[in-house]
Amino acid sequence: MHRIRNLSRLTNSFQGLLNSKCLLPNRLVSCIASLEEPKRPNVVTTTIPGPQGIALKESLNQIVLSSGVMFFVDYEKSIGNFIVDVDGNVFLDVYSQISSIPLGYNHPVLIKAATDPKNVATFVNRPAMGILPPRDLTERLRASLLSVAPKGLTEVQTMACGSCAVENALKAACFWYQHRERKGSPPTSEELDSSLLNMPPGSPKLSILSFKGGFHGRTFGALSCTHSKPIHKLDVPSFEWPIAPYPRYKYPLDKHTEENRAVDQTCLNEIQRLIDEYSEKGCPVTGLIVEPIQGEGGDNEGSPEFFRGLRKLTAKNGVAFIVDEVQTGCGPTGKFWCHEHWNLESPPDIVTFSKKMLLGGYFYRPEFRPDQAFRVFNTWLGDPSKLVLLEAVIKEIRDNNLLEGIAKTGDHLINGMRKLQAKYPKYLESARGRGTYAAVDFLNPTLRDRGIKELHLNGIHCGGSGERTLRIRTTLTFNKKHADIFLDRFDNVLSKW
Amino acid sequence: MHRIRNLSRLTNSFQGLLNSKCLLPNRLVSCIASLEEPKRPNVVTTTIPGPQGIALKESLNQIVLSSGVMFFVDYEKSIGNFIVDVDGNVFLDVYSQISSIPLGYNHPVLIKAATDPKNVATFVNRPAMGILPPRDLTERLRASLLSVAPKGLTEVQTMACGSCAVENALKAACFWYQHRERKGSPPTSEELDSSLLNMPPGSPKLSILSFKGGFHGRTFGALSCTHSKPIHKLDVPSFEWPIAPYPRYKYPLDKHTEENRAVDQTCLNEIQRLIDEYSEKGCPVTGLIVEPIQGEGGDNEGSPEFFRGLRKLTAKNGVAFIVDEVQTGCGPTGKFWCHEHWNLESPPDIVTFSKKMLLGGYFYRPEFRPDQAFRVFNTWLGDPSKLVLLEAVIKEIRDNNLLEGIAKTGDHLINGMRKLQAKYPKYLESARGRGTYAAVDFLNPTLRDRGIKELHLNGIHCGGSGERTLRIRTTLTFNKKHADIFLDRFDNVLSKW
Numbered sequence: 001m002h003r004i005r006n007l008s009r010l011t012n013s014f015q016g017l018l019n020s021k022c023l024l025p026n027r028l029v030s031c032i033a034s035l036e037e038p039k040r041p042n043v044v045t046t047t048i049p050g051p052q053g054i055a056l057k058e059s060l061n062q063i064v065l066s067s068g069v070m071f072f073v074d075y076e077k078s079i080g081n082f083i084v085d086v087d088g089n090v091f092l093d094v095y096s097q098i099s100s101i102p103l104g105y106n107h108p109v110l111i112k113a114a115t116d117p118k119n120v121a122t123f124v125n126r127p128a129m130g131i132l133p134p135r136d137l138t139e140r141l142r143a144s145l146l147s148v149a150p151k152g153l154t155e156v157q158t159m160a161c162g163s164c165a166v167e168n169a170l171k172a173a174c175f176w177y178q179h180r181e182r183k184g185s186p187p188t189s190e191e192l193d194s195s196l197l198n199m200p201p202g203s204p205k206l207s208i209l210s211f212k213g214g215f216h217g218r219t220f221g222a223l224s225c226t227h228s229k230p231i232h233k234l235d236v237p238s239f240e241w242p243i244a245p246y247p248r249y250k251y252p253l254d255k256h257t258e259e260n261r262a263v264d265q266t267c268l269n270e271i272q273r274l275i276d277e278y279s280e281k282g283c284p285v286t287g288l289i290v291e292p293i294q295g296e297g298g299d300n301e302g303s304p305e306f307f308r309g310l311r312k313l314t315a316k317n318g319v320a321f322i323v324d325e326v327q328t329g330c331g332p333t334g335k336f337w338c339h340e341h342w343n344l345e346s347p348p349d350i351v352t353f354s355k356k357m358l359l360g361g362y363f364y365r366p367e368f369r370p371d372q373a374f375r376v377f378n379t380w381l382g383d384p385s386k387l388v389l390l391e392a393v394i395k396e397i398r399d400n401n402l403l404e405g406i407a408k409t410g411d412h413l414i415n416g417m418r419k420l421q422a423k424y425p426k427y428l429e430s431a432r433g434r435g436t437y438a439a440v441d442f443l444n445p446t447l448r449d450r451g452i453k454e455l456h457l458n459g460i461h462c463g464g465s466g467e468r469t470l471r472i473r474t475t476l477t478f479n480k481k482h483a484d485i486f487l488d489r490f491d492n493v494l495s496k497w
Numbered sequence: 498m499h500r501i502r503n504l505s506r507l508t509n510s511f512q513g514l515l516n517s518k519c520l521l522p523n524r525l526v527s528c529i530a531s532l533e534e535p536k537r538p539n540v541v542t543t544t545i546p547g548p549q550g551i552a553l554k555e556s557l558n559q560i561v562l563s564s565g566v567m568f569f570v571d572y573e574k575s576i577g578n579f580i581v582d583v584d585g586n587v588f589l590d591v592y593s594q595i596s597s598i599p600l601g602y603n604h605p606v607l608i609k610a611a612t613d614p615k616n617v618a619t620f621v622n623r624p625a626m627g628i629l630p631p632r633d634l635t636e637r638l639r640a641s642l643l644s645v646a647p648k649g650l651t652e653v654q655t656m657a658c659g660s661c662a663v664e665n666a667l668k669a670a671c672f673w674y675q676h677r678e679r680k681g682s683p684p685t686s687e688e689l690d691s692s693l694l695n696m697p698p699g700s701p702k703l704s705i706l707s708f709k710g711g712f713h714g715r716t717f718g719a720l721s722c723t724h725s726k727p728i729h730k731l732d733v734p735s736f737e738w739p740i741a742p743y744p745r746y747k748y749p750l751d752k753h754t755e756e757n758r759a760v761d762q763t764c765l766n767e768i769q770r771l772i773d774e775y776s777e778k779g780c781p782v783t784g785l786i787v788e789p790i791q792g793e794g795g796d797n798e799g800s801p802e803f804f805r806g807l808r809k810l811t812a813k814n815g816v817a818f819i820v821d822e823v824q825t826g827c828g829p830t831g832k833f834w835c836h837e838h839w840n841l842e843s844p845p846d847i848v849t850f851s852k853k854m855l856l857g858g859y860f861y862r863p864e865f866r867p868d869q870a871f872r873v874f875n876t877w878l879g880d881p882s883k884l885v886l887l888e889a890v891i892k893e894i895r896d897n898n899l900l901e902g903i904a905k906t907g908d909h910l911i912n913g914m915r916k917l918q919a920k921y922p923k924y925l926e927s928a929r930g931r932g933t934y935a936a937v938d939f940l941n942p943t944l945r946d947r948g949i950k951e952l953h954l955n956g957i958h959c960g961g962s963g964e965r966t967l968r969i970r971t972t973l974t975f976n977k978k979h980a981d982i983f984l985d986r987f988d989n990v991l992s993k994w
Contacts, residue, residue, distance in 0.1 A: 060635045063643055063652050068870030072632045075622040086632045097625040098876045110621040115612070123620070124607040124886070125572040126855070128594040135569045135583045138557045146560060155560050160658040163875060167660075167716040171733055178732040192727040196709075198735035202727065206734050212693075218875055219664040220718030220736075230689040230699065231871050235675040236668055237703050238695035239717075239734060355876060358623070373565030374728050378660060378715055379595045379852060389621070 035106070037080040040485060041459025042090040048456045050087030070461075078105035081475055081482050083461055091461035092485050098463065099295070099327050099437075099473035100355035102393045107477075113392040122385045129158065129381040130373075140384065144391040145361070148330075150337050152347030153363035158382035162326040162354030163217035166289070168376050169350045169362045170208050170221050173287025173320035175375060176349075176368050177206060180318070207239065207278050209271065209288040209319070211246040213297030213466070216289055216324050225289050228297035228466070242274040242285060246294060247302050251430040252418075264306040268313055275317050287320035287349075292338035295327035298466020299439030301432060304342040311344050320368070323348040330356035331397060331476050334407030334435030341434060356476075358393065359386035402476040403435075409479050410435035413472070416487040424494045427451075436483075438472040439465065451493065458489040532603070534577040537982060538956025539587040545953045547584030567958075575602035578972055578979050580958055588958035589982050595960065596792070596824050596934075596970035597852035599890045604974075610889040619882045626655065626878040627870075637881065641888040642858070645827075647834050649844030650860035655879030659823040659851030660714035663786070665873050666847045666859045667705050667718050670784025670817035672872060673846075673865050674703060677815070704736065704775050706768065706785040706816070708743040710794030710963070713786055713821050722786050725794035725963070739771040739782060743791060744799050748927040749915075761803040765810055772814050784817035784847075789835035792824035795963020796936030798929060801839040808841050817865070820845040827853035828894060828973050831904030831932030838931060853973075855890065856883035899973040900932075906976050907932035910969065913984040921991045924948075933980075935969040936962065948990065955986040 044050070049057060049071040060066040077084040081104050083093040093101075103110065113119060127134055134140075145156045157172075159165045187202070195202025210216065210225035217223065218232055224239040226232055247263045250256035275285045290310065294300040302310075314321040328338035330353065335341055339348060350368060354360035359382045370376050397403060410433065417431035417440050427447055431440040442448035448468045455462050455470075465471040474482070541547070546554060546568040557563040574581040578601050580590040590598075600607065610616060624631055631637075642653045654669075656662045684699070692699025707713065707722035714720065715729055721736040723729055744760045747753035772782045787807065791797040799807075811818040825835035827850065832838055836845060846865060851857035856879045867873050894900060907930065914928035914937050924944055928937040939945035945965045952959050952967075962968040971979070 056632065056635065060630065060638075063635065063638055064654060065866050065870060065873075068627050068874065069630060070628045072634070073624060073629050074632050075624065076618045078622065083629075097623070097629060100623070100625060100876050105622050106618060107621070111617060114617060114620040120608060120611060121573045121603060123611045124604070125575065125602050126594070126597070127570060127572065128597060130565050131567045132570050132580075132594060133557065133566060135553065135571050137569070138553065138560065141557075141560055157561060161661060161875065161877060163664075164658060164660055164716060170717070171715075174732050174734065187727075187731055191731060195727045195730040195732075196724045197740060198721055198724075198730075198737055202731055203733060203735035206732075218668075218873075219661060219716050220667070220721070221716060224695055224717070227693045227695075230684075230692045231869065233692040233695075234684055234688060234699055234872070235671050235692075235703075236700060237671065237736060238700035239736075240695055243694060369562050372728065373562060375731070376715075377565065378658065379597050380658060 035079055035108075037082050038090055041082070041092045041489070043457060043459050044089055045087045046457075048089065048453075049085065050089065052086045056086060075105065080104035080107070081478055089459075091456065091459055092482060092489075093461045094472045094474055094478075094486055095461055095463040096473050096475050098355070099332065101475050102330060102356040102358070103396055104475045104477045107396070109392040109396045110389055113388050119385070119388050122388055126380060126383055126385070128379050129384065130377050134384055137384065140387045140391065144387045144394060145363075148336050148394055149363050150339065150347060150351050153351060153365055155366055155369060156363050157361050157376055158387075159360035159362075159378075160380055160382055161360045162352070163219045163222050163360075164378070165326065165352045165354055165360035165362050166216045166222040166225070166324060167219055169322050169352050169364075170225070170287060170289065171376060172350060172362070172364060172368045172370065173208065173322060174206050175370050176320060177284070177286035177318075178204065179371060205283040206286045207241040207283045209242045209244055209274060209278075209285045211244050211290055211294070213246050213294045213300055214289070214291055215294065215296035216291075216326075228294070242278050244271045244274055246290075246297075246300055247306050248300055249303070251432055253303075253432075260303065261305065264303055264309060267306065268309045271310070272313060272317075275319060285317070285319050287322050288314055289322040289324055291324050292328045292341075293333075293434070293437060295471070296465055298441075298469045299432065299471050300466075301434075307339065307342045308344060311346065311348070314349075315346065320349045322350040322352065324352045326352055326354045326360075327473075328437060329353040330393075331403050331406060332356070332435050332437040332473065334403055334410055336403060338434065338437075356393075358390045359383055397476060405479060406435045406476055409483055410438065412480050413483040413486070414438050416483060420487065420491060420494065423491070424497075427494055427497060433472065436472060436474040436478055439469050442468045442470065444468055454493045455489065458493055460486055460489050532576055532605075534579050535587055538579070538589045538986070540954060540956050541586055542584045543954075545586065545950075546582065547586065549583045553583060572602065577601035577604070578975055586956075588953065588956055589979060589986075590958045591969045591971055591975075591983055592958055592960040593970050593972050595852070596829065598972050599827060599853040599855070600893055601972045601974045604893070606889040606893045607886055610885050616882070616885050619885055623877060623880055623882070625876050626881065627874050631881055634881065637884045637888065641884045641891060642860075645833050645891055646860050647836065647844060647848050650848060650862055652863055652866060653860050654858050654873055655884075656857035656859075656875075657877055657879055658857045659849070660716045660719050660857075661875070662823065662849045662851055662857035662859050663713045663719040663722070663821060664716055666819050666849050666861075667722070667784060667786065668873060669847060669859070669861060669865045669867065670705065670819060671703050672867050673817060674781070674783035674815075675701065676868060702780040703783045704738040704780045706739045706741055706771060706775075706782045708741050708787055708791070710743050710791045710797055711786070711788055712791065712793035713788075713823075725791070739775050741768045741771055743787075743794075743797055744803050745797055746800070748929055750800075757800065758802065761800055761806060764803065765806045768807070769810060769814075772816060782814070782816050784819050785811055786819040786821055788821050789825045789838075790830075790931070790934060792968070793962055795938075795966045796929065796968050797963075798931075804836065804839045805841060808843065808845070811846075812843065817846045819847040819849065821849045823849055823851045823857075824970075825934060826850040827890075828900050828903060829853070829932050829934040829970065831900055831907055833900060835931065835934075853890075855887045856880055894973060902976060903932045903973055906980055907935065909977050910980040910983070911935050913980065917984065917988060917991065920988070921994075924991055924994060930969065933969060933971040933975055936966050939965045939967065941965055951990045952986065955990055957983055957986050
């Protein structure tokens with residue numbers, strides 16, 4: 001008992017110290033607060049990456065294929081919406097780590113959260129959250145994830161990344177479907193035994209419907225729902241699940257209303273046909289997974305009418321409606337969730353998230369809760385240290401009305417892109433987007449690739465999607481000033497073609 | 498340019514401050530250094546969880562199914578090998594978050610790494626590592642993962658978790674197999690086009706061989722290789738891949754040498770038969786995935802002879818030999834990788850890791866490097882902040898010869914378990930293990946469940962595996978003193994039956 005008291009005294013003392021406000025020296029705190037973004041990009045090398053980046057790329061290539069590397073980043077020097085590479089180039093970042101940086105680099109609220117002594121234990125003791133949660137887990141979930149839960153989705157399952165979020169969302173659809181088929185009865189011993197052998201009835205023939213051009217991840221289940229590019233899929237065995245067309249509209253939308261409405265209806269009809277076909281062939285569709293805007297497949301948007309139709313169609317057919325908001329979630333479209341733009345009569349069944357949310361997972365309607373523990377489970381189930389950071393991100397979004405800002409900045413940005421499109425019709429078409437989640441098509445892939453390269457040399461870090469699309473993915477602190485820099489540099493690039 | 502200079506001045510100043518040694522106040526540093534584990538466990542409630550834990554569990558259950566929760570943990574108060582719950586119970590931890598805590602709770606070297614100012618940027622700016630790596634990535638990989646790479650495996654792919662590690666290892670086997678089939682030719686347009694539709698030849702009929710009782714994760718690909726318990730698999734569609742028997746030995750091993758050798762041979766014969774069968778039916782086996790000790794399926798061990806046979810058999814058949822060390826890796830068996838116990842003639846092709854390694858991933862032989870970028874890819878590809886912590890873990894293992902300690906402690910622990918087995922033959926059998934990765938079977942599941950419950954009430958936090966096994970999974974700082982506490986409490990529990 002003496003040692004226990006000793007432990008208690010020590011840990012109380014430890015905790016007392018942890019109650020101090022911040023681990024950072026005062027000088028550092030004021031220094032961070034005074035950090036400012038540069039006014040403009042600054043490119044100092046003639047190639048991207050520059051000589052130091054090229055050398056590092058060769059060095060990395062000794063231990064892992066490095067040909068996908070765009071450049072090496074100095075994350076200590078990157079600030080806000082500006083990313084700095086090892087050669088000293090300063091880029092305005094309109095790609096934000098494939099849309100995964102919520103507030104910009106080295107944001108003070110994140111530095112504060114990461115250095116707050118009371119969070120140290122969370123950063124060094126990663127728990128098995130499903131069996132040994134930290135004492136404040138419920139509180140933390142309510143302050144972070146639950147505080148931004150899509151309307152009607154009152155429960156949440158955390159995961160380590162977007163792929164695992166999708167994989168388990170698909171499983172949740174299958175559990176829900178089979179629970180209904182079983183009419184509440186427990187599984188038979190035949191089901192239990194055959195499941196271990198990967199055979200029906202325990203491992204049943206069920207399918208998930210996905211869309212041409214869709215992207216949901218690269219693990220086997222998610223990859224069977226991904227159809228954006230062969231590079232992701234070649235040589236990997238797949239489930240033979242149904243694949244429906246995703247709407248492809250003519251732009252500007254307001255000049256092609258009737259044609260685009262017909263596109264929606266054609267897609268909905270084909271989805272119904274596939275659901276019927278797969279039901280007849282004994283591999284019923286349990287769920288349908290769809291992106292509000294196909295982020296990897298070329299920034300293809302579905303209309304609110306299309307998605308309202310999809311909600312009705314899935315409800316009528318008893319198919320789970322899974323909206324994959326891994327890329328669209330957490331504000332870039334000007335609403336926290338992109339599906340809020342649709343005015344659905346009833347909410348989606350499941351909404352997946354990751355990227356800007358800093359950890360993966362999915363929200364779900366209560367009827368998608370598994371009937372037993374360990375059906376959706378793994379060792380970590382995410383990482384509470386990411387919840388700490390997410391809580392700071394959400395507070396910052398609220399305190400500074402960042403989504404309102406993104407909606408306004410987005411209008412300005414997309415208007416500017418439309419003007420460039422009008423100015424350069426030989427190169428650009430179909431400028432589009434919601435908030436700053438924006439895109440414009442080049443007339444062919446070669447032009448697009450040239451555009452991305454020259455934008456970099458002009459100080460804009462950006463990326464593509466689909467075959468010939470430039471995708472804009474900004475942080476939530478991206479503002480009019482940033483948009484103007486981008487538009488000006490983009491104009492400058494095209495003016496020389 | 499003025500602003501750029503200003504930025505540079507500010508960031509230099511920021512970096513100067515970041516060069517200070519530690520963010521922690523001196524008082525806290527000395528306090529952490531003086532923290533000591535309690536001498537013994539102390540249980541103060543009559544149920545586990547106690548009243549506060551029960552209340553928290555109900556509260557968590559409002560937002561996610563909480564029936565799997567064992568108890569809520571006070572991670573600030575947990576120290577070393579002792580875990581403290583919200584009701585003030587202090588347990589000796591022989592489960593270590595399902596084997597995922599390398600050094601114990603709140604270990605000083607981890608606190609130091611997490612609060613080192615020079616790591617702040619790594620904790621707050623999670624990059625898309627595959628395209629925009631931090632400037633020091635190669636260095637960090639060499640100081641952490643590469644410094645413990647299994648012999649012969651010179652490359653490494655990081656991932657966020659164990660499931661993604663396995664999923665991508667399986668894909669790597671398929672890429673490698675098809676690359677060979679293609680004899681170096683590029684994929685045909687038919688392959689590229691059909692892959693997008695989940696159809697052969699682009700999404701070919703290929704299989705992965707796995708083992709009865711094996712566990713590799715719960716995502717669709719990994720789950721098709723998992724066969725430990727129906728709860729993981731029920732209702733989830735599976736690939737119809739071959740499943741081989743895993744050796745099940747008689748204990749003690751030295752008294753059943755001949756029988757056990759015959760078991761090995763029977764298993765190897767059946768594996769060869771399955772490879773032939775799947776080749777004939779047009780769904781060839783590209784890879785085989787196996788645990789050195791089946792961690793979830795009941796702590797079943799394969800012998801070094803079995804694994805040497807498996808290495809030969811896979812090489813002969815051109816099948817990738819994937820050793821899943823997610824649970825056995827990072828030292829608990831007394832060697833850094835469990836497969837080091839086998840004295841293989843040539844190394845495995847791929848070794849997966851996660852858990853104690855703090856992030857997921859796999860090591861591989863150079864011929865398993867994909868031929869193009871983005872075939873093995875996702876947004877995060879892990880998390881460099883976990884590499885920072887892993888580097889500290891590996892240094893601590895080396896500086897203090899922790900693996901030697903684990904080997905010795907393990908001998909002491911398993912000897913002690915054998916003595917208990919001899920003392921309580923009505924309850925226990927087959928005590929076994931390597932290092933402190935140890936297990937003992939109860940004669941039936943009811944006794945095992947009762948044992949785990951009563952061990953908790955006696956201050957030992959532990960868990961089960963398979964149907965009737967108690968699995969011991971300790972940190973690497975677990976020593977003889979801890980083993981004696983466990984053995985004493987275990988004896989105490991059984992003496993009252």
